[in-house]
Amino acid sequence: MNPDIRPVVITLHGIRTRGAWQKEIAPRIARYGMIPVLLDYGYFNLFQFLNPWARDGRVKWLRDEVAQVVRDYPHAPVSIVAHSLGTYLVARLIEEERAFNFETILFSGSIVRTDYDWIRVLEANRVKYVANYIAKNDIWPRLASRVVRGAGRAGVDGFVAQHASLFQHTHSQYGHSDYFNPHTFEELWLPKLVVSQRRILDALSVMLIQASELLATQAGTCGCMARVRLFYKPRATAAFRQFPGMYIASENAAKYTEAELDYVITPESAQGAFVTCPPTFQAAFCNAPSQWAAIDHTAPCIGRPDVIASVAAPLSAPGGAPGRVVGMVSLEILADQIHTQSMQALGVSLLLPQLRELMGAASFALQFFSGDWL
Template identity: 35%
Template sequence: MLRSKRKIIISVHGIRTTGAWQKQIASVVSENGWIYYPMDYGYFTAIHFALPFVRRSKITWFCRQFDQIKERFPEVTPSVVAHSNGTYIVANALKTYPHMRVDKLILCGSIVRQDFDWKTIFERKQATLVRNEVGVKDIWAAHANWLAWGDTGSSGQSGFAKEHVRLLQPRFPEFGHSTFQAYGHYRAYWLPFLDEPKPYEGETDPPWYAEEPVSPYDAARWSAMTYYHQYICRVHDAIADHEAFAGNGSDLLPAKCLWVVVPKTPGQAAKGAVTPFFQKHALKTGSAGKKDPRTFQYNGGEILYDIPTTLNTLSFLDNRQDSELDDAVAEFQKWLERLIHSSRSQCADTVQVKRIEELPATLP
């Protein structure tokens, strides 16, 4: 059994976006050995946002998704990063469902009401710390309440009205609604905040001190499920809808199938190892889907290629043994193939899983 101090980071995107920043922080999170779960409720238009019943339905959706993670990892206390409408969803989920507990919470481009009662959230032990990044030039946060009939606020542009020792509100004078989207910002501000041990109000130990060790096999299975739902299903749908595009984003490719290339070790799924592999085979980068695209590699265009970089997360588990990690890669492949060929899946005809050592010298 291997131990990981903080096992899960959840991210929630905003409206009128494909959540590109959620993909950006995947590598940053994996470098710390944390399992990453980018929650995706689809492309959310301004019209959807303006309808109260649609907007609030996502609060219930988030709670269901959160509870599913807790059922899978009952000893885990996830941390959450939310942007724009995602801040509204998460804050109101905490307010509505007292059983929901997170460790850290990062708010960017927050549209939560300025009078939100964080004091009660902390007293109910629902969060250890909240970081609200205030972008002084965030015009969208300043005026979001116009669309939401007073149900939201300008906390992302002006801050929350009531201060609290557990509520951090750093001000960024030059930040707009999405300026935070930069690797340097994630590493300089987010990672130290997420990694800081902090107990709930009235307690002495941080949440992760009480967590059970996580085996590399459990981590591999969770990574397989995340990769299947967040990547494979999206690419499959894009192939079926004839939405596989070349690098210019407009030329259609004659895509027929996706080859998922499984490396020998988790380290071979790291960006530093994946890029040389693609360059060796002269593969080019394309995109699948229009509203929420996923990237892939291609040669002639009929076969799309991807190496699951989520596997690299396993490399950062504490006290790991190479033999266990090699077995975990095999576990990842087994679970992935099980999901692809399950009775509920429609991906079996378009997705093939290939071991990297079994690939032909020249990729088709």
């Protein structure tokens, strides 16, 4: 994409509000070089919400507003962040109007049906990525699903569809509007908007395929499973955090648990000579980041003893200071069964030089990530 073309992020509020959160997130969106477009359909009360003609009118209004945005920014990728009734309007727009294509759709307090056909939409590339933020104490999706035809409980139960480009995050204590806070904006939402999630997932998928093909070349490793993920280094910190949703596994048995995705890698010393071992991941961390290498497969990871090897490679900022690391990509190899673990670990150890080379190539291919986000 032309670097002079700035992505557009549309925000859309819910009922009984004029979207104060939109004003709070707008300067944060602009700070990362994106163009915030705050849509306001006015105060929409409960009686209007129950009126199907009033809802239809707002869908038509949204179609006209999005069409104007596309005319104003004809080559820019367009994302939408919607809350409450806004999610219902966006979902209907996608269903009823096929002229629009969106980069990311981000929902909070969603009253969309849980069986919404995201797979069809994603496979048709009409939307590249969907992020749904679930609040278990949200009463409005429950109410909407009972009184509004076509509404649903996606904001409290999540979507049924499963797709690599459909990300769902759950907070067990949050209510309808509790995601509106600085932590959510900075740590959860902005990473989803700044970086092309589909491009990263496509790159990780290629890496996973290449790793699986390489494993199949070595006797005794054909049954091994593989998974890959991305970490990023927030500004002014020494820690590496899991990039939300940026992971993929070759098989269901190799998928990450919630605990595995909820940790930070922090250097034990100021020199960064060693990285503490999170529950299921270990990586050597040398002063020269290009030397990040595999774990010792004879020392199983705590919590997931089936992880027999892991290779990590750094992500450097394009055009930035030499050696400045802004993230890392990791590949983890898992044994398929306990009784084959020793044999598979031995086979994987023979492939480590090639796996490191693969990771180095993947790191180069993912440089756009560090340029976009940091």
